[in-house]
Amino acid sequence: MEIMTKLTTAAERLFDRHGYMATGMDRLTEAAGMSSRTLYKHAGSKAQLMARVLSERDRRFMARLDVQTVDGLFAALEDWVRVEGTRGCLFLRSRAETGGDTPEIAEAVAAHKTAFHHRIEQVVAADLGRDDPVLAEQVLVLLEGATHAAVYRGGDAVSAARAAAAILIERVQS
Numbered sequence: 001m002e003i004m005t006k007l008t009t010a011a012e013r014l015f016d017r018h019g020y021m022a023t024g025m026d027r028l029t030e031a032a033g034m035s036s037r038t039l040y041k042h043a044g045s046k047a048q049l050m051a052r053v054l055s056e057r058d059r060r061f062m063a064r065l066d067v068q069t070v071d072g073l074f075a076a077l078e079d080w081v082r083v084e085g086t087r088g089c090l091f092l093r094s095r096a097e098t099g100g101d102t103p104e105i106a107e108a109v110a111a112h113k114t115a116f117h118h119r120i121e122q123v124v125a126a127d128l129g130r131d132d133p134v135l136a137e138q139v140l141v142l143l144e145g146a147t148h149a150a151v152y153r154g155g156d157a158v159s160a161a162r163a164a165a166a167i168l169i170e171r172v173q174s
């Protein structure tokens with residue numbers, strides 16, 4: 001496994017489990033099985049490493065959202081939660097931990113959330129056969145809320161949001 005892939009994988013696991021602030025460079029070097037010199041050489045700063053982790057997570061998450069229906073979005077989130085766990089959105093957690101004051105992290109979060117919103121708009125338009133910005137915003141809130149509610153309610157939170165989205169779609173279509 002390439003050094004950066006190994007480092008990014010180890011860092012994502014630690015940041016996701018312990019948070020950005022609580023994950024020190026010593027813990028990162030130990031988990032990645034490399035010296036701090038090698039880590040800094042390849043990753044730069046801790047903030048740069050977190051931005052790389054977020055970029056990789058964005059790539060994986062957005063690939064799952066290659067669907068054409070709103071129900072498909074929720075099915076993808078149910079699968080994501082089953083595979084990745086129910087710790088909430090790493091993007092929003094890392095932004096909250098840093099107060100939005102770490103440019104590398106703030107930029108990665110903003111890019112992801114913009115792409116996520118745009119993807120939801122595309123899926124809503126494909127599902128309905130027309131744009132509906134209000135419904136897209138409602139679906140976004142249901143997806144984001146389900147992600148966070150899953151922290152304490154488990155996957156049932158996503159299923160509940162999926163059912164609520166189905167009701168919204170039905171009302172808009174009738």
